[in-house]
Amino acid sequence: MHAYRTHNCAQLSAENVGETVRLSGWIHRKRDHGGVLFIDLRDHYGITQIVADEDSSALPVLEKLRVESVVTIDGTVKARTPETVNKDLPTGAIEVFAREITVQSAAEELPMPVAGEQEYPEDIRLKYRFLDLRRETLHKNIMTRVAVVSDMRQRMAAAGFNEFSTPILTASSPEGARDFLVPSRIHAGKFYALPQAPQQYKQLLMVAGFDRYFQIAPCFRDEDPRADRLPGEFYQLDLEMSFVTQEEVWDTMEPVIAGTFEAFANGKHVTAAGSFPRIPHAEAMLKYGSDKPDLRNPLIITDVSDHFTQSGFGLFEKIVGTGGVVRAIPAPGTHEKSRKFFDDMNDWARKEGFAGLGYVTRKGGEFGGPIAKNHGPDNMQKIYDELGLGENDGLFFAAGKAADAAKLAGAARIRVGEQLDLIDQDRFELAWIIDFPFYEYDEDEKKVDFSHNPFSMPQGGMDALENQDPLTINAYQYDLVCNGYEIASGSIRNHKPETMVKAFEIVGMSKADVEEQFGGMYRAFQYGAPPHGGMAAGVDRIVMLICGAQNLREITLFPMNQKAEDLLMGAPSVPELKQLRELHLRVVEPPKKEGEGA
Numbered sequence: 001m002h003a004y005r006t007h008n009c010a011q012l013s014a015e016n017v018g019e020t021v022r023l024s025g026w027i028h029r030k031r032d033h034g035g036v037l038f039i040d041l042r043d044h045y046g047i048t049q050i051v052a053d054e055d056s057s058a059l060p061v062l063e064k065l066r067v068e069s070v071v072t073i074d075g076t077v078k079a080r081t082p083e084t085v086n087k088d089l090p091t092g093a094i095e096v097f098a099r100e101i102t103v104q105s106a107a108e109e110l111p112m113p114v115a116g117e118q119e120y121p122e123d124i125r126l127k128y129r130f131l132d133l134r135r136e137t138l139h140k141n142i143m144t145r146v147a148v149v150s151d152m153r154q155r156m157a158a159a160g161f162n163e164f165s166t167p168i169l170t171a172s173s174p175e176g177a178r179d180f181l182v183p184s185r186i187h188a189g190k191f192y193a194l195p196q197a198p199q200q201y202k203q204l205l206m207v208a209g210f211d212r213y214f215q216i217a218p219c220f221r222d223e224d225p226r227a228d229r230l231p232g233e234f235y236q237l238d239l240e241m242s243f244v245t246q247e248e249v250w251d252t253m254e255p256v257i258a259g260t261f262e263a264f265a266n267g268k269h270v271t272a273a274g275s276f277p278r279i280p281h282a283e284a285m286l287k288y289g290s291d292k293p294d295l296r297n298p299l300i301i302t303d304v305s306d307h308f309t310q311s312g313f314g315l316f317e318k319i320v321g322t323g324g325v326v327r328a329i330p331a332p333g334t335h336e337k338s339r340k341f342f343d344d345m346n347d348w349a350r351k352e353g354f355a356g357l358g359y360v361t362r363k364g365g366e367f368g369g370p371i372a373k374n375h376g377p378d379n380m381q382k383i384y385d386e387l388g389l390g391e392n393d394g395l396f397f398a399a400g401k402a403a404d405a406a407k408l409a410g411a412a413r414i415r416v417g418e419q420l421d422l423i424d425q426d427r428f429e430l431a432w433i434i435d436f437p438f439y440e441y442d443e444d445e446k447k448v449d450f451s452h453n454p455f456s457m458p459q460g461g462m463d464a465l466e467n468q469d470p471l472t473i474n475a476y477q478y479d480l481v482c483n484g485y486e487i488a489s490g491s492i493r494n495h496k497p498e499t500m501v502k503a504f505e506i507v508g509m510s511k512a513d514v515e516e517q518f519g520g521m522y523r524a525f526q527y528g529a530p531p532h533g534g535m536a537a538g539v540d541r542i543v544m545l546i547c548g549a550q551n552l553r554e555i556t557l558f559p560m561n562q563k564a565e566d567l568l569m570g571a572p573s574v575p576e577l578k579q580l581r582e583l584h585l586r587v588v589e590p591p592k593k594e595g596e597g598a
Helices: 059-064 120-129 136-158 197-209 248-263 281-287 314-321 339-351 369-375 377-387 402-419 461-467 497-505 511-517 519-527 537-546 577-583
Strands: 020-032 036-040 048-054 071-078 094-105 182-184 189-195 213-220 232-242 278-280 325-332 358-363 365-367 394-400 432-436 439-441 446-451 476-480 485-494 530-537
Touching: 020 048, 020 059, 020 094, 036 059, 048 059, 048 071, 048 325, 059 094, 059 120, 059 519, 059 530, 120 369, 136 213, 136 232, 136 248, 136 537, 182 497, 189 461, 197 213, 197 232, 197 519, 232 497, 232 537, 248 485, 248 530, 278 281, 281 432, 314 325, 314 369, 325 377, 339 358, 339 394, 358 369, 365 369, 365 485, 369 377, 377 394, 394 402, 461 497, 476 530, 485 537, 497 511, 497 519, 511 519, 530 537
Parallel strands: 048 094, 278 432
Antiparallel strands: 020 036, 020 071, 036 048, 071 094, 182 189, 213 232, 232 530, 325 394, 358 365, 358 394, 432 476, 439 446, 476 485, 485 530
16 A cells, blocks of 8 residues: 555546545544544545544544644545535545554644635735645645646747747846846846846847747846736747748637637636727727727727817816816616715716816716706717717716826726626627837936837837837737736837837937847847747736636745735845855945934
8 A cells, every 4th residue: 555645536426436546635524523533634636535433543633633633544435424525526426534644744723714715814825825835726726727828838839939938037128017136146237137037039030040939938127016026927828930021920829828728717708819999099098998898898988078178067178278188988777776876986087187077977868967958968968979978978088188188088987887887798809909109208317118019010110110209109019818817918029120229219329328238139039030929928917817816825835915024934135144145245234314313
């Protein structure tokens, strides 16, 4: 007999009744029924019920052990009586009568519960992550992640991609976030950087002639934590293709992404490969107020500025007259909602930092609210006719500068959809957002800067860079979105050195700057670079969506907390002086804030 087990804790069934078996695992739960002890024994695979009574030598040992102790049980498989069969458990038709027990590891009193999965403070969960990972939902999420990554790899291989591993110690790259720097012991005063993404390396692979590359790539960014991105590191399905248009990238990757979602959707609707909507960025910002719209939400934002060029509602007339806009967000079927619903939405907008959210109520064809009163029923009816709204539909308004109105309208669209329960939770709606602006104006720096990926090909090429207003140039850039999240980003790359230099000159960098900062890629482009493009899909976000988790920490093995601290391992930590000397470093303490001690 095997030293630890003949079966795992999910294997035994009625067919095994009468057999002598050996199981090993953790004591998940204990139930004492007066002389009869029931134990749920758990391992990676599942749970088996163990029974010990006064005839079992295992009883006194089991009685003393705490939950989460690891034991090996020798026993006999018995059929449960019909009334005690647990149909929700794969092993629910049997139980194992314990004959002998070996304690492999006794558990101390737990700092947090494993069984039951009740809410518990996050700092405790992260400090004792090894216990947290024993919990059923988190354990299942991690295994789903493993399966998703495996599924992606198989689909990419089937699509003709080869998996390459690119360097982890590299040079800084302008990916839009701070680098994690690694000091060099050998080269005093110099630093490596952990890759924010394998962007330059994967392009170099195309220049080297490998044609189709992918990897499940670790990426490192020293940026503030947020709900949809973990601090420190994340993983992406990174890929690049040679001799392709952006349409070919989309056509190649839709079956991969849709197929992965379908494999784990458990019956939920998934947008079919070949039918992902392709929405220009400008249209997305107008209709949804976001470049990562949740298409499960049926609400569409409309610009109604023209209706307020001359209006009895002076505030909107003034906003439109000074170059602002008015955006309308429908609130269908709100005739049964009280005025408080609309006032609460206005209060919510103010708490979010906006001036407010205007509204019109309508019940049985009668308009209500200050905007309708001042704008007039006939003028309101024109707006309603244009928007296709009915006699019992309400309407919200976001007004101001175009960017501010779009942001408020987008947030209000989401909130109204949630408040009115309009969002179908059983769908994965995928779409491409395309034609991103190549440049944007940086108000802080008072200059033109890249709005997305600086290595993208501008639409119109060199001619556009030389003859167009930079802020009117679009790029061959695209994002893939799902249910309100950006899950992938990519572009067709700028593979021509003279076009690359010109693109960077517009943001204030010289040819010498380009050669210094991107010398490897710039040099490579001098020796024959194929047209190429690709994308990177966020593995963490895709798994989060598939699992229905609300936070990336619920699908990650050992995440940091919101302060970018690893509470389990104690990182970051203070280095020893010996280590600093070897690296030729000295720690400079940050200046003390006013009011702190000397």
